[in-house]
Amino acid sequence: MKYFPIYVDLDRQPVLVVGGGEQAAQKVRLLLKTTADITVVAEALEPELEKLVLDERIQAERRNFHPSDIEAKRLVYAATGDEGADRAVADAARARNVPVNVVDRPDVCSFITPAIVDRDPVTVAIGTEGAAPVLAREIKTRLERDLPDGLGRVADRAQRLRARVAQEIGDGRLRRHLWERLLKGRFRERVLASDEAGARQAFEMEVHAVKRDAGRAGHVALIGCGPGDPDLLTLRAQQRLQEADVLVVDRLVNPRILEFARRDAERIFVGKTPGGPATSQDEINRILVHEAEAGKTVARLKGGDPLIFGRAVEEMSALQQAGIACEIVPGITAAHASAASLALPVTSRGLHRKFSVLTGATADGVLDHDWSALARSGEAFAIYMGVRTAPEIRRRLLDADMAADTPVVVVENATLPNERAIATNLGDLAVCMIRKGVRGPAILFVGLDWTDLGLAAPNKVERFFRENIVPFEQRSDASTGTDQKEAVG
Ligand SMILES: C[S@@+](CC[C@H](N)C(=O)[O-])C[C@H]1O[C@@H](n2cnc3c(N)ncnc32)[C@H](O)[C@@H]1O
Known part of the structure; x- marks a missing residue:
């Protein structure tokens, strides 16, 4: 990865766009999604930009670019349409350590703008490091189709409920559990349907359910991770991976599959190399019971299908004896x-x-x-x-x-x-x-x-x-x- 994706806070930050034509207008349109303080420098502005100046949404300096324009800017876009002029802007920005983007010249950019799926405040940035913009657009189209329009409302609502949730549920793990229920279940559905009363009711019900279950043991999902290719993972397996507090991982599970789990989930590797060192089956059973008894959601990841040569019987029986709920998530077996x-x-x-x-x-x-x-x-x-x-x-x-x-x-x-x-x-x-x-x-x-x-x-x-x-x-x-x-x- 040459470019590291980050989000830059542009709230009331000065951003410079050099150029007054269509290229500059495209960049300004994108920047207007933010609350940045946008200045355009160009001798002449096209009508769309003139109108934005009139509406006081951007400011303009109607003259040639001068290197001092870069001073104190957070980001700079060079969009004059003239290679030499863009290069002069890029050189001036680099000399002052200000990140610069030059339209259609990734080789002289110090940052590039990804394709964006905008469900403010939920945003998805898609980049291919300039290698295949068509691919980025295809992914964007798919995400635009899959992410509901009201997703931003759900996130906004979650933001407003944060203090209330923290006050209701002190334990961090249970709080996470509550958020999972809220953001995947009826509460989310009601917010998306703009049903205010329904959303309020769903919220109270979920808080009540999480408090009620607080003292109960966690549970274990024996998850079939398939033969190796992450594409062969089921949707249910992906969901369980995202929910897990702890992952107990077998040797034949492709490490790429772990990327579906939360970054903060604990990972315990219990691989058994043929003829090599191994965690004994008793020890694995003990780990599963111990983690679940501590109230955690445990994902036990196995290659292929858990019920085919997967030592599932031993683990299910240990969990049954300890009174811990166990779910089987099938996987595609190697054969x-x-x-x-x-x-x-x-x-x-x-x-x-x-x-x-x-x-x-x-x-x-x-x-x-x-x-x-x-x-x-x-x-x-x-x-x-x-x-x-x-x-x-x-x-x-x-x-x-x-x-x-x-x-x-x-x-x-x-x-x-x-x-x-x-x-x-x-x-x-x-x-x-x-x-x-x-x-x-x-x-x-x-x-x-x-x-x-x-x-x-x-x-x-x-x-x-x-x-x-x-x-x-x-x-x-x-x-x-x-x-x-x-x-x-
Ligand atoms: C302990 S068994 C686990 C089987 C697994 N539960 C399943 O349903 O595929 C391990 C054996 O599965 C087979 N296996 C697992 N992954 C495989 C793969 N990617 N290609 C071929 N065989 C595989 C091999 O025979 C390996 O020795």
Whole structure:
């Protein structure tokens, strides 16, 4: 980030606009949203600016710019439309350490003005550091559509209620809780509907509800954060993240997801690295109960879906025993995200009527699935946590007479920028994992393939088939590129 977004207090502050044409008028229009003291310096002013002078909304000096005009100004805009004249204004401002903006010349600006969504006093500033103004405009259009016109009224109202809220509720955490209820619930809705009596009534009800619940324990939300890409987070998960006082975070949760939480929320990392240091499950349970008993709203963040290989049972049971409310917020599980990313259907009419998920790692190291039944059924399944045990899984399935050419698709880091997918078969699986350096997290799909479904595999899928080993230079298709080289691998 080269430009750091801040809001500058311009209340009755002197701001200089140099130029009297359309460019200057555009800047003045924007500045008139503030209560700044605006002076325009130009030999001639266009009619819109003349009218503003007449209406005493701005002041004008009808002459050429002089460097002394910069003195004591809070901000300066150079908008003459003449490159040399704008450059002279920029040089004078820089010499006096006054922030300057030169229209259409980001290279000589010391500040730039973002696109603004104005719901005064709620304002959203959107900037792309000059890289893609069209993108900024698109975001602005979307926000203009999504943010109700009366949002500023809600904020104004909140401002006026601050003293009353502080007087009613002394505890900071409960006060925050009250604001959440007010600004998301019926109170906000009534203010937006300009229903004064309804808003007053909703306010009193919310204050009463928060006081009533004050002595009660907090609660825990077990939140599925999906496979990694923050775009796959549900709206409910985002809401719970924003409400949380404490975040208890697993290893596979993408740090970018934490940006949805409040900055002041406490973060406790309890990641379990495979084979590495770990916070024990008992300790995690203890943390959840302890934080909730202190009345806090706890967000327990887990990769994928909390109810799929997520140790949810242990945590739910500890919370139930302590009498603490627990909500489950579903997430997109790794197998589904992997399948979607590769456009690989996991069920298909007449071919795959059942789809199962299995774990390839158990606490006691015993892979006690009914491998014979799996091999016999001809049905597809996805293996979680199977990177380390892939050779053993392969051996057990081959011993159970599953065909060595059964398709296997390995998806590593699904939905993340470093996602990789490799199509191989059961016979080649163990060597594939080593040669391709698969470290995980990964999903292994067994018995699924695009060809069987009459579909083409996406281009990004690498291939690893040892049976194709033919010295590369002897192959008739040797000139066709990387895929073939990798097949030789
Ligand atoms: C402890 S389990 C958690 C599963 C999670 N609750 C879910 O629903 O996806 C961890 C395993 O999920 C799989 N996994 C998680 N994130 C993944 C990703 N982005 N790509 C591929 N596999 C992933 C891997 O098999 C990993 O070893």
